[in-house]
Amino acid sequence: MATRVNPKLIDDLEQYGAEDVSKCYHCGNCSAACPFSQGSRIFPRKSMRHLQLGLEKRLEGDLEPWLCYYCGECSDECPREAEPGETMMSLRRWLTSRYDFTGISRLFYRSWKAELAAVLLVALLTAIGFLLLGFLGGDIRIYDGPGAFLPSHVVHWFDWAMAGVLVILLSINCVRMWWFTLGREGRESGTHVPLREYIARAYLLPFHFITQARYSRCERKRPWLVHLVLMLSYLTMLVLIMFFLESMQSGPEIDWRVHAFGYAAAVGLVATTAYAMWGRAKRAEAQYRHSHESDWIFLILLFVVAGTGVLQHILHRADLEVAANIAYVVHLMGVVPMLVLEVPFSKWAHLAYRPLAMYFAELQLRAVPSRAPAETARPAATS
C-alpha cells in the first residue's frame, strides 16, 4: 500500500515544541542511551526518522512516545543537539491532539492564546453559575449546613455530572488511540490481538496507573518520585472529593481519616506543583529544560486549584465564612477548566494514555496473524 508522507510534518511539530528534529544525523546514540529502548521498541531515533520522512500515519500508530519518560539521557548525549527527548515530549502533545476527535486539543497546543482564552471563559462561566446558585439559594455568610452559599450536595452532584462528561470524552479518545495503535495497525499488518490477551493483560492498566513502575526504571529517581507524589496526592484528593465531599466540607468535626488524607494530599499537591514550576523556571532538570506554554497553563492551574482549596479550608476554620465562600468560588473557577479542558484536551490526558500505551504495547507483542479473509476475497495481485 502506498504510504502518504507529510513533508511539512516537522514544521507542524514545531508548534508542539520540537525544534531541532532536522538536525538529527542518525548515529543511534539516543536509542542506545535510552534505558527503555529494547527489542523491537527502539526509540527515540526511529521517531526522529519518521518525522524527517513525514510518515504521519506511522507516527500516529506509534506507542513509543508514551513509553518515554523524558529522563533526558538521549538529549544530554546527542552529538547534534537535536533534542530527541524534547521531540518525544512534543510527539506526546501531537498524539494527544490526534487522539482527540474534537480538534480542540489541536487548537490548544498550536495556540496558547486559545487555550488561555478557553480557560478564562470556562472560569468565568463557572463563576457566574456558582454565584447565581449561591445568591439564589443561599447566604454568602454561611459556608455549610442549611442555607449554605454552595451546598455540598449540589457541588457533589455537579462533580459527578462533570466526571460523567469527562469519562465519555476521554473514552472516545482512548478508543481512537486503540484504533490508531492496535486496530488500524493490526489491520494493515494482518495481525490481531486475541480477546483473551486483552483480558489477561488488563491488570496492567491499574498497575501502571498506580505504581508508575516504568518511570522508576529511569536512571534518575527524583522525577519519578515527584511525579508519583503528585499523582497519588491528586488521586487521593479525587477520591475524597468524589466520595466524601459532604464530610470534608462540613465541620468542624471531620472524620480524622478524611482529615489526615486531605492534609497529606494537599501538602503533596502544593509541594510538587511548586517544585515543578520552580524547576521549569530555572530549567533545573532535563525534563524541565524546555517548557511548552501548555505545560505552564497546566501547572499554574493546578497550583491555583490546590492553593485556593487549602485557603478556603483555612478561612472556613477561622470562621471567616464570607471569605471562605469567595475562595471556594475561585477554587471552582480553577477546578472546572482544569478538569473540563485539561483532562480531555491537553496535558492531563496522559493520565489515561500512559497506562493505556503500556497495556497496548504489551498486547502488540502478543498479536497473532489474522486469518485474513480479505486476501482470498481480493483478486490476485496485478503485479
Place this chain on the structure above:
Amino acid sequence: MNVAVYLCQENPDAGGGVNLDSVAKYAANLTEVTQVRSLGVRPKLLPESLAVEIGQQSFDRLVIAGDTPGYFKPAFTRAMLLAGRDPGEVRLASFRQHGAISLDETERAKAIVACAVSGVPFWLAAVPKFTTVHADTLVIGGGVAGMQAALEIADAGKHVYLVERTGTIGGHMAMFDKTFPTLDCAACILTPKMVAVAQHEMIDLLTLSEVEAVAGVPGDYRVTIRRQPRRVDQDACVTCGDCAAACPVTVPSEFDCGIASRTSIYMPFPQAVPNTYLVDEASCRYVLSEGTKCGVCARKCPKECIDLDEVVERAEVEVGSIVLATGYDVYDAALIERYGYGVYPNVLTALEFERLTNASGPTGGRIVTQTLQHDKRAKADVWVFDPAGEAPRSVAIVHCVGSRDHNHNSYCSRVCCMYSLKFAHLVKEKLPDAECYEFYIDMRAFGKGYEEFAERIKQEGTFVVRGRSAKVTGADGRLLVRGEDILSETLLEFPVDMVLLAVGLVPAHGSDLLATLLGVDSDSDGWFSELDYNGDPTDTERGGVFVAGACQGPKDIPDTVAQASAAAAGVLKSIASGRGYGSLSGLVLSDIEARARELAGKGV
C-alpha cells in the same frame, strides 16, 4: 558615484568581533556613500520596496556588507533591475572571505567595505609591502610534515633549522604500523626521511627545543629557541644501552602511548633520530634531587658521555620564513565517560592500538588483551600487555569518538574512518577467527583508493554496523557494547574482548601559545588559519609564516606531505625572488582606502 551600503549578517554567531555600528559610521563618512542601513540578521528582503528606495535616491552602486553577503545578493540584484539600474553594480563586502573574523576585525571590515564602495576587489587594494627575505628557514615540528618541508627546502640548497619539541623526529607517523589505504609499512616510508634529515648538510636539527620568542619583521625574523638539555652527548653516544639497563626509574613510554614502560634515561625507539639516549628530567632521580641521589647512569656509561648537570641553553637564529608543522594530539578519550576508557583495561585508543599491533611495539605486533600481573616493585597487580597474553575473540571499533559531536568537537577528524578500517584489516589479518565490528555514523572514504579500501574491508568479513555505539560496560570480564544498528533498526548489545576508540584529532598542546608568539590566527577549534581556504592554503595572515600538515586542520598522510611540499614551494619562491610578502595585518586602514581610491580612479 552615489553608493548605498547595506549591512546584513547571515549567521548571528559569526563575526562576533566586528563592531557593526563602528563599521556603519565609518561607511557613512566615506564621500561616495549617501546612505547606510543596518538590516540585522537574515533580514526579509523585498526587491520591490528596495527598488523604490533605489529609484528615489538614484543609487549607482549598492554594497552589501556582512559575514556572508552573497546570501542576500539575489534580492538586491533583482531590486536594481526593477529600479532600472545596472545590476552589475551590486558589490559584496564579505567579512568572512577577507578575514575580518579574527585579528583587528572591525578595522579589517572597514577596509573591506571601503574597497567595495570604490568597486575595487579587496585583494587588489590590500597588498602588503614587499620585504627582502633572509635565505634561512625555520621549520617548527619534526613530524612528517616538518621533515618533508625541511627536506624540500634543503634539497633546493637552502638552509633550514628544524625545531622539534621531543627527543626525536618522526612525530605520530613513526608510531603507526601501516598506512591506509595502501597498507604500506609506515616506518619504511618514514625512517629513510628521518635519516635524510639527520644527515642533510643544509638542515640543522634542534631536538628537545621549543620556540620561545619571535622578533623582527616578515622576511627577517629573529627567533629565540629554548634548548632543553639532553644530558647525553649526542656525538659520543654509541647507544650501547648500559645506562638504561642501570637506570632504576621506570615510567610509561610516550612513544608506546603508555602501554609499555621505559627507563628515565632512554631512547624513544630504536630508530630514533638523533640516534642517542636522553634523560627525562621529569622522572630522573638525579635531576629531581638536584644532584644528591642516583647518577648511576653517568657512572656506568663506558663512553663517559652523560652529563647530568647539563643546563638549558638558548639559541637565537635569523630566518626569513617560518613553516609551522606542529601537528596534532589525539582527543582525550577519558572525557567521554560512557566508553569506559581508563576504567576497563581493554578499551584502547587508536594510537594505543597502533603501538599494540606494531611489530616494534611491546608485544612484537601480537594483538592481545591485557593480563593482570603482579608488579614486584609497585607491590600491586597491574594490567599489562604480555606477548603471551590471550588474543581477543572479538573486537569492536567505535568511530567518531570526540568528533562530529557538539559536546566535544563538532568537526570531522577526517582520518578516523580510514584508520578504523585499517584496524579491522589488521585484526582480521592477524586473528582470522576473531570477529570485528565497526560502528560508524557515516563512512568517510573520500580519498583516492579509499572507497575501494572500505569495500575490501567489508569483503574480509568485518561487520560494518551503521550506528555509533553509545555505551561500553564491563560484564563477566568482557566488555558489553550497546548500540543501534540503524539499517536494520535493531538494538545491539553483545560482549567483546576489546574496544578500540577511534579518537579524533585536536591541535597539539601549545599551539595557542605559538599562534600568539607568531601572530598567526587560529580558528575556534584551535587549528592555525590559512590565508585563504582555496587560494592560499599554506600561507597565513602573517607574512613569511606558512602552515603545513595537521596543525592547519585534521589531515591524512598524503595530504600532509602534499601541503608540506606546497609550503616549501612558498618558502623557496620567496627566497628565489629575494622578496616576500609583508603581513596583511600590518596594513593600516587609511592605506587600503587610499589605494582603493587610486585604483578606482584608474578604472580598475
